[in-house]
Amino acid sequence: MASYKLLLLPGDGIGPEVAGGMQVVLDALKETGLATFETETDLVGGSALDAHGVPLADATLQHAKDADAILLGAVGGPKWAGVAYENRPEAGLLRLRKELDLFANLRPAICYPALAEASTLKRELVEGLDIMIVRELTGGVYFGEPKEITTLEDGSKRAVDTQVYTTAEIERIAHVAFDLAGKRSGRVASAEKHNVMKSGVLWKEVVTKVHAEHYPGVQLEHILADNCAMQLVRRPKQFDVLVTDNLFGDVLSDIAAMLTGSLGMLPSASLGAVDASGLRSALYEPVHGSAPDIAGQDKANPIAMIGSLAMCLRYSFGLGDAADALDGAITDALAGGARTADIAGEGTNPMGTRAMAAAVADAL
Amino acid sequence: MASYKLLLLPGDGIGPEVAGGMQVVLDALKETGLATFETETDLVGGSALDAHGVPLADATLQHAKDADAILLGAVGGPKWAGVAYENRPEAGLLRLRKELDLFANLRPAICYPALAEASTLKRELVEGLDIMIVRELTGGVYFGEPKEITTLEDGSKRAVDTQVYTTAEIERIAHVAFDLAGKRSGRVASAEKHNVMKSGVLWKEVVTKVHAEHYPGVQLEHILADNCAMQLVRRPKQFDVLVTDNLFGDVLSDIAAMLTGSLGMLPSASLGAVDASGLRSALYEPVHGSAPDIAGQDKANPIAMIGSLAMCLRYSFGLGDAADALDGAITDALAGGARTADIAGEGTNPMGTRAMAAAVADAL
Ligand SMILES: CC(C)[C@H](C(=O)O)[C@@H](O)C(=O)O
Ligand SMILES: CC(C)[C@H](C(=O)O)[C@@H](O)C(=O)O
Secondary structure, rough: OOOOEEEEEEOOHHHHHHHHHHHHHHHHHOOOOEEEEEEEOOOOOHHHHHHHOOOOOHHHHHHHHOEEEEEEEEEEOOHHHHOOHHHHHHHHHHHHHHOOOEEEEEEEEEEOOHHHHHHEEHHHHOOOEEEEEEEEEEHHOOEEEEEEEEEEEOEEEEEEEEEEEEEHHHHHHHHHHHHHHHHHHEEEEEEEEEOOHHHHHHHHHHHHOOOOOOOOOEHHHEEEHHHHHHHHOOOEEEHHHEEEOOOHHHHHHHHHHHHOOOOHHOOOEEEEOOOOOOOOOOOEOOOOOOHHOOOOOOOOOOHHHHHHHHHHHHHHOOOOHHHHHHHHHHHHHHOOOOOOOHHHOOOOEEEEEEHHHHHHHHHH | EEEEEEEEEOOOOOOOHHHHHHHHHHHHHOOOOEEEEEEEEEEOOOOHHHHHOOOOOOHHHHHHHOOEEEEEEEEEOHHHHHOOOOHHHHHHHHHHHHHHHHHHEEEEEEHHHHHHHOOOEEEEOOOOOEEEEEEEEEOOHOOOEEHHHHHOOOOOEEEEEEEEEHHHHHHHHEEEEEHHHHHOOOEEEEEEEOOOHHHHHHHHHHHHHHHHHHHHOOEEEEEHHHHHHHHHHHOOHHOEEEEEEEEHHEEEEEEHHOOOOOOHHEEEEOOOOOOOOOOOEEEEEEOOOHHHHOOOOOOOOOHHHHHHHHHEEEEEEOHHHHHHHHHHHHHHHHHHHOOEHHHOOOOOOEHHHHHHHHHHHHHO
C-alpha cells in the first residue's frame, strides 16, 4: 500500500478548525485501506510569526520540500495588520509558492445544485456551473522586480511593481490549461489585456502557439480580462477552463468563486512542474480566507478544506477513484441536509465545523 | 448666454450612430436656450487610422485641446485586429487620455428600477444600485515604463509592463473621490492590493493621509481589490464611491457596469485637473464598446452617449440643472416604455437608435 507524506499547515483564524475537520476525513480515508498517510503539522502565517518571528521558518520550508504534498488552512488576520511588509502573514504563503515553484493554481468554481439558491445570481445562470480557473501563480506583478517604494527629492514617494512574463512561464501554464481542457469539455478561454499591456501581447502570442502546435483538438478563445470579468457576471456557464496571469487570476477566480454563492465550499491546488521521477510539489488550500471574525467558534465550513484534500488525492497521488469517492461524500452530505451557517438557507438549523466534517466522513 | 466648444469624436462601430443620437438631444437642448454649443466633428480610432494612417492625428489632438469638452463614441473593431501595436484603435483613445492628462475617470453604475430585471443578479440586490467608480486613468501599469518585449539569447521572449504610482498621482485622484463622496452618501471605499504590491502600499498610505487631513466627514474603508470584486457580486449596494487604480478600475468598473444589466445605459467622464482659470480638460464617452456586430443597423442604445452629454453639462459646464433635466428625460423615456433591443424585455417591441434618441429629446 502506498504511503504519502503530508505536511499540514493549519495557519491562522479558522485555518486550524477546518484543518481539524479535514483530519477527521483523512482518518476515515486511512481506514478504507486505500493508502497510508504520514502527517506532520507546522506553522505558517501569523502563527509562525508569533512563534518564530517570521511567517515561514526555514525549517518549515524544508519540511514542505520533503513532503509529498502540503495542505494549508488559511493565513492572516487583523492581529498582524501592523507588522513590517516582509513579515506579513501572506508573505509566508507567497514564499512557499515561490520557493516550491508552484506556478499552476487550479481553482474550480462549482455551483452545487443544492446550494444554487445561495448565489446572488439568478438560479438558471449558475446552477450546474463548473469552471476551472488556471491562474499563473509565481510570475507577474506580484513577484517581478523592481518592486519598491523610493523617496523623491521633494520628499514625496514613487512606488513600482513590475509585471514580467517570459515565453517559458506562459508556455508551461498554457500546457496545464490545455491538458485539463482535454479531460473536460475541450474549451479554453485565455484572458489578458493585449490592448494595453506588452505582457498581454506576449501571453496571447505564446498561448496561441502552444495551442496550434500541441492541442488542435481543444477550442481556444482569447478574451480581454475586463470583458472576461463582465462575462463571468453576465453568462458564467460560457466558460470551461479559463487560463490567465497571476493578477487577473486573483480577481477573476474570486469573482467566479463568489458566483457559486458558497465560497466556503471551494478548494484549490497550486502545482509545480512534474520532475524526472514523475513527482511534483503541490500545495492545496481552500479559496476562502482566515475569517478571523468567526475563528474558534466551530462555525467555519470545512468543505473547502476537505475538497482540497480530494484535489490532493487526484493531482498529487493519482488516486482518482478515492478523490471521486470523497467528492461524492461531500455531495451526499449536502444532499442529506448537512449545512454549516454560511450555506444554511433561511429557517434551517446549521451545524458546526466538526459535525459537518463528521457528516462527510460518514458519507464516505 | 454661454457658448461652449464641443469636439465630437464618433469613432468606430456603433460610435457614429450613438453620437448621432446624442446630436438630436443636443439640438433639443439648444432650443431650450440654456446654452449654445459649437460642435466640430473629427476622427479617432480605426476610422482615423483608415483616413490618416494613425489612430489620432496631431490636428485632432489640437482640436481636442482647443475644445471645452470632448464627446467620444467608441473605438475599435475586428477590421483593425492585425495592425501594429502602436496603431491599434485604442492607442488613439489612450493618447487623448494621456496628452490631456485626463486622470480622473468617473464611471457611475446605476441600476434603473425599470431595468432591474435585466440584471443577472437577483432584483433586490441591484434595484436602486448607484455606485460611482473613480478610476485613476493616466498612471499605473497601462502607461508605466519600461513597457517592452525583448528577445532573450535563446530566442525566447520577455515582456515587461511597469506599475508606477507617485504620491502626487494618488493624492489628486483621492481628492476627486472624497469630493464626490461629500456630495453623495459620504462613503469612500479604496481598493488596492497592499498585501502583494508596493504600489498598493503607497496607495493605501496616501489615501489614508488625504482623508485624515482634508475629509474628516467622509467615511473611508480600505478593501483588497480581489475581495472588492467579490463584494461587488455579493452585496453591491454596500458601495457608494469606489476609488482605485487604472488596472483594477478597468476590471471593477466593468463588473459594476454589468451588475446593472444595462451596459448600453452607462456613461463615463474622464477629467483633467482644474487649471488657474477654473477650466479642465474633459472627455465623455459611453462605457460600452464599439459593438461591430450591430454597427450600422440602427440597433444600438444611444442612452449611454446621451448620459455622457449629461455628465458633460454637469462636470464641464456647471449646468447641474440642465444635467438633471437630461437625466430626468432619460428616466421619463424609459418609464414611457422606450426600449432599444439591448434592454427590451421578452415580448416587447424594441425601437431603434434614432427613435430612442427622439424619445429622450421629446421627454426633454
Ligand atoms: C493572500 C494573497 C497574497 C493571495 C494572492 O493575492 O495571491 C490571495 O488573495 C490568493 O488569491 O491566494
Ligand atoms: C480600450 C481600452 C484601452 C480601455 C482600457 O482598458 O482602459 C477600455 O477597456 C476602458 O476601460 O476604457
